[in-house]
Amino acid sequence: MLCGDFNHPDISDLMPGLTQTLNLMDVLPDETSLPHSNARVDHILVSSELADNFSSRIIPAFADHFPCVTVLGVSSLPESGDD
Numbered sequence: 001m002l003c004g005d006f007n008h009p010d011i012s013d014l015m016p017g018l019t020q021t022l023n024l025m026d027v028l029p030d031e032t033s034l035p036h037s038n039a040r041v042d043h044i045l046v047s048s049e050l051a052d053n054f055s056s057r058i059i060p061a062f063a064d065h066f067p068c069v070t071v072l073g074v075s076s077l078p079e080s081g082d083d
Contacts, residue, residue: 003044005065011043023048027056033066044070 008014011026024045033042042065056070
């Protein structure tokens with residue numbers, strides 16, 4: 001697993017070959033991760049072996065970046081506010 005604020009919408013532009021060599025996929029939904037932009041510069045990359053069963057969410061919040069969550073081994077996350 002590799003995750004962080006890469007300050008770029010396409011991780012393969014920054015590190016050519018990384019996703020192919022390590023067989024990584026970006027598991028975050030294609031939504032903005034910034035409050036005042038349409039860009040998604042945050043990424044959570046996981047190996048294809050781990051990406052068979054996961055759920056991810058970008059949570060709008062009052063912050064410079066929205067929190068990004070991925071849980072491996074589950075098919076869905078509770079809705080915001082649920083236990």
